[in-house]
Amino acid sequence: MKTIIPMVVVVVTVALVIIGTYSPSQIGMAVGEGIGTTYSGSSSGGDAPQQAVSALLQNVQRRNWDGAYAQLASANKAEQPSFVRDLAGSSGSLRTFSSLAGWDLHPLHATDSDADIRATLHWSTPVGAVDDIRDLKVVHEANGWKVAWPEPHFPDVPAQVIPVNYLRWDLVSPGAGDEWGNRGVDGPHVRIVSMNAVSYQGGSVIMGEAINEDTVPAFVNVNADLVGQDGKPLGQESSFDKILHVLLPKQVTPYRIDFPDVDLQNIKNVHMDIKTTLVPASADPVIGVMDQAIDSDATGRKVLKGRLLNQSGQIVNIPHVIATFYDNQGKVIWVSDGYIDRALYPQTPESFSVELPKTVAGNAQTYHVVVNQYSLGKS
């Protein structure tokens, strides 16, 4: 008995080693999502152009940049550093913190010599999943199908001096031994100026706007408590990142609070609560939102498109766009947001788009866009 168990263990181990050695390798198979007729990263079938794109994306997923670059077509081939920068990001942008989780491929057009494929890249980021849609051309070359990756264009920011009248607020807190009744200053006055509750995908969305009526900056968060028809609490949630947290004097921010599991019909009352704190803040950078217009994207979805223009002298690493949509009565009917995965360089426009549900798009008469910014090394 003493020898049987060790012998069995040895035999099983050897058997597993042999099976592992001679069975087909699965290492490197990308984990993607197969939806409908699309060709996904996990599929092993599909035609040759799609396999070429998939091979490229598998290398991107593994951050094997040499391997990915080898999959590109020779004509109009971008420089490898530019190609890598396009996919790996730079300057502390959101893309630098992201990884390619999967992709969907939709063939648009195919001949014996070339093909057009729409690739939806699913990036996993610290702020959630971000999709990036690219229309790729695949061409047949002597050594097989290759992807004609569009040459990325990066801002060529000239060396310059941008004068900035640095405006910021600092906070001095009193010492512990100070006289009673002489402790600190009042918190900022921030007011919720509108609130609307709508039903969305079986859940509820509470949204509206708040304004800083004070002369000092405020850190703001909006909370909502739902009360059911029976008077019992249904849920409590905060605006999280769907708000401009640092609000300068007279600045207006949208807010949106999602309750995906609470049907609007079950809500009797909503208790809104706005928390404000006096914080040190800076009035820079100023980011303009240019050429905004509601349009349709490549997949037919309604989006609000535009360009962000950083009018200050510092790089904004992760811009975050929050758009408020109003009906013809001026009522807030939707709040939408999106992160930009490229950094904002000074005086250099960067495109953005945020999605608008079809049910809302017909009623949206006007809109207001604000930009949240996260810069490395700054709070």
Added chain:
Amino acid sequence: MRRILIASLMSGLWLTQVCFAQELNVPTQATAGDTLSIPTSGNGEATFYLVGPGSSLKQTVHLGQAIQLSANDLNASGRYVAILCAGACTSSHFFVVPAGVSTLSFLAHPSRALVRQNDAISGVVFPFDKFRNLVIAPVTVNFQLTANKANLFSRSMPTRFGVAWFRSGSWNSAGMAQLTASVNDISAQRVLQLVASDPCNLRIKAQQVSKGILVETDPVHDCSGNVVPDGTIVSFTANSSNGRSTVDAPIKQGVARAQLTPAGAATISAASGVVMGNELRMEVRP
């Protein structure tokens, strides 16, 4: 434990109400922080107890001599019970009232107030003696609001049950103001910031530059003529064939400016909070 024993002892005294040979001749009232002499009658030794709101003491005394209480024994204002025991016990009580006003606790609200607001400022004063006893006796508190050495507001209010308060509107001019509460030569000061109200007559002008349109406001003032604080956001909007462009720009050195990129016929407007500015129409050359 000592308190329980003393309480038990006092209860027994109240219940029995027996007259004894020794007597305590306590005053009806004393002042916090003053020394006190309590004459006694009889002879021999006795034990003296003093129970007050903030302290208690026990000492051996000689009957026929006055019991001397130091200033530290009578710091806290309130009701004191003096007990003298020599075989049997006798007791008496007296009150210690607060000493003169030594410090003022001054609560002023808010620390920031918009100009020209009714009842925007309030202040509450609690006078205390040097032992932190609340002075219940009426004292007159002088409230004064000054800015740039000008007296904006002055009012005298007597305390009632140890508190005096006032409420006042804010002044027309923005800036730092000093709020003072004083009783005789004792005073407490708070700094109050009077800030400009919403912008008034917000006006903008625009000029075409190489990168688009440079829009800037005239110096932004409120309706009292105060300069609106730097950092206040002015939202510029341009509608043109390119779509809609917006910039939320902070006021710096009294003026907000932003760069917009409209094309063709453009309508440019500005707003700050709920205040709208004028509207400009201009043809933007490519």
